[in-house]
Amino acid sequence: MRTLSPEPGEVDLAERYAYPADTTWMRANMVASLDGAAQRDGRSGGLGNAADRHLFLLLRGLADVVIVGAGTVRAEGYGPVRPSEGWDGVRDGRPPVPPIAIASRTLDLDFDAPIFTEARVPTIVLATATADPVRLKAARERADVIIAGRDSLDFPAAVRELAARGHRRLLCEGGPGVLAQVVAAGLLDELCLTLSPILLGGHPARILNGPPVPVPPEMTLAHALQDEDLLFLRYTRSR
């Protein structure tokens, strides 16, 4: 065992979190309490601090697309991605913001909400072939719809479609239901986990909420950063 000695000076986060070149890469960014809760009062916002928010926005800037479950869109009132401070240079040669890609079976989404009407780059809906046709039509009027899977989203097929549109730097913002399936499908390359210094108890979801992962990926610690009493852990899949 050894101590992680603090590095002197500021860390260049854009450099530390740069995606590997020339490959499709799925990163997830999640926050959890010390006892593993992924939610506080039904949301994740109460778990982070300003540095976590800064990293959350920077990781969006680095990504080609932000994948998120409809549960999180509804719980957190997701809007479209907007350009942020600290993005200088990170989007050179790319659209000003990454689109959000929402995974949904029911398509129980408000297509008049800003996430659809005010998006600088059209929001993507990851839908299934058996989705309600009326809602599918509404989705098509406001979003770029990708059909992947019949009754349940086929996540590998959805990722292939996103990559075919040039979205190879993938960022999954959860929630726990979607992340569990991304991991179960063997799609996760990297987990950025913010560890928040609080103990919550109760029965909130962990960062993965689903059945046991058939082939649990083993992860390698790429770095550990600290701000206040929070740890910012970056793990990549062991090859």
Ligand SMILES: NC(=O)c1ccc[n+]([C@@H]2O[C@H](COP(=O)([O-])OP(=O)(O)OC[C@H]3O[C@@H](n4cnc5c(N)ncnc54)[C@H](OP(=O)(O)O)[C@@H]3O)[C@@H](O)[C@H]2O)c1
């Ligand atoms: N700690 C963190 O870092 C973090 C991050 C994100 C969210 N959260 C928290 O997690 C909670 C939400 O998470 P959640 O697990 O309930 O929701 P979620 O994973 O964000 O979304 C679940 C929804 O995604 C759609 N979906 C999932 N699997 C699907 C499949 N196989 N096929 C088609 N659609 C599929 C369904 O949408 P439809 O119902 O529309 O069919 C499902 O209800 C909130 O409290 C949020 O604040 C925490």
